[in-house]
Amino acid sequence: MPQLPFGGIGRSGTGAYHGKWGFEALSHRRPTLVKPTWPDPSLVYPPYAETTKRLLRKIF
Structure with a gap:
């Protein structure tokens, strides 16, 4: 059977x-x-500062 592996x-x-x-x-x-x-912005990675949290809440 071709579906079986070669033994x-x-x-x-x-x-x-x-x-x-x-x-x-x-x-x-x-x-x-x-x-x-x-460039990969570091603000998208945790841990989040309070200013980053506020900014992300406004964006999303």
């Missing part, structure tokens, strides 16, 4: 790590942060 050859399963399923089994997924290239 390798023989009783040992040699070759089971080839292909997409093997890549997924041996990979570790990690999150990434994509930051814009323009």
Whole structure:
């Protein structure tokens, strides 16, 4: 069945790590942060000062 991962050859399963399923089994997924290239204002990140809170309340 083409939907099942390749199980390798023989009783040992040699070759089971080839292909997409093997890549997924041996990979570790990690999150990434994509930051814009323009200046990033620090007022959008906590901790917020009182003046920043007032400004953000007016904006939103």
